[in-house]
Amino acid sequence: MNQFTSVNDVEDISQLVKDALALKSNPYADQQLGKNKTLGLVFLNPSLRTRLSTQKAAINLGMSVMVMNMDKEGWALETEDGVVMNGSTVEHIREAAAVMGQYCDILGLRSFPKLVSREEDYNEDFFNKFIQYCGVPVVSLESATRHPLQSLADLVTIRETWKGEAKPKVVLAWAPHIKALPQAVPNSFAEWMCKAQQEDMLDFTIVQPAGYELAEDFTSGAHITHNLQEALEGADYIYVKNWSSYKEYGKILPYPEGWMLNNELLKGTNQARVMHCLPVRRDLELSSEVLDGPNSLVIQEAGNRLWAAQAVLKGLLQKLS
Numbered sequence: 001m002n003q004f005t006s007v008n009d010v011e012d013i014s015q016l017v018k019d020a021l022a023l024k025s026n027p028y029a030d031q032q033l034g035k036n037k038t039l040g041l042v043f044l045n046p047s048l049r050t051r052l053s054t055q056k057a058a059i060n061l062g063m064s065v066m067v068m069n070m071d072k073e074g075w076a077l078e079t080e081d082g083v084v085m086n087g088s089t090v091e092h093i094r095e096a097a098a099v100m101g102q103y104c105d106i107l108g109l110r111s112f113p114k115l116v117s118r119e120e121d122y123n124e125d126f127f128n129k130f131i132q133y134c135g136v137p138v139v140s141l142e143s144a145t146r147h148p149l150q151s152l153a154d155l156v157t158i159r160e161t162w163k164g165e166a167k168p169k170v171v172l173a174w175a176p177h178i179k180a181l182p183q184a185v186p187n188s189f190a191e192w193m194c195k196a197q198q199e200d201m202l203d204f205t206i207v208q209p210a211g212y213e214l215a216e217d218f219t220s221g222a223h224i225t226h227n228l229q230e231a232l233e234g235a236d237y238i239y240v241k242n243w244s245s246y247k248e249y250g251k252i253l254p255y256p257e258g259w260m261l262n263n264e265l266l267k268g269t270n271q272a273r274v275m276h277c278l279p280v281r282r283d284l285e286l287s288s289e290v291l292d293g294p295n296s297l298v299i300q301e302a303g304n305r306l307w308a309a310q311a312v313l314k315g316l317l318q319k320l321s
């Protein structure tokens, strides 16, 4: 693994999940690996879990960590090539990324989509330029289209909690929201679950109202439906998440009543465990009765962000040394 921006950067997802769970049992065994190595975390958007779990993961590995809130503390960055910088941007990403690469052995980057132009967001122009110019391995802390550290933690949580004999049925279920949210988390979850399904680890279903279908590049092999009751029938895991429309890009489309998961909907499942990446809006996106109930895995899932990040950083450090 030379970078971590999607499931495609991982040779063996099953082994990476095992590595994360091994680190959970023995967090400080690799403290020499990160000695005299520096991780830089660059945020263009807010974060709680990604910021703290990745910092803690690096500390567990003996690394030093620097955090840059680029949106608040950095110069306004230009990404276009060939422009005269006589507007509001102060520094070009060519220099900014290259300079950060001078100070850090590994860099993490969070850069959300603008949800205005689908082409611009799905080209991952900013992310790819940062990778191109920084000259060191990059970990995605969530890009315009993917959130792989979250998805790895999600797979770790499913592996850790599944005690059944047969493969679990995992359902990604769209949920309501008042704001237009990116598709990065569901795209990435779908991509990782499709890969896990290919490797016979689980069965994967996606359910969303008409108009909210994700890009096909991320959902190959998934069972896709608009029928929530059918999707939830016999489910072992429900991954609740809102996203805005991909087809009518970045829009909130009308949807029928009844998409917020509650205890009534859980009755049709196989006592499904409920997951969400957080932050979550209570009683809008997911009911309090489910969040506070025995089926919720959201805190364990957030805890596993640490071990996912540590497994990824360990893999990158091993390539450096």
Ligand code: CP
Pocket (backbone or CB within 6 Å): 046, 047, 048, 049, 050, 051, 142, 150, 277, 278, 279
């Ligand atoms: N799930 C997640 O990425 O949380 P933060 O946005 O708080 O980092």
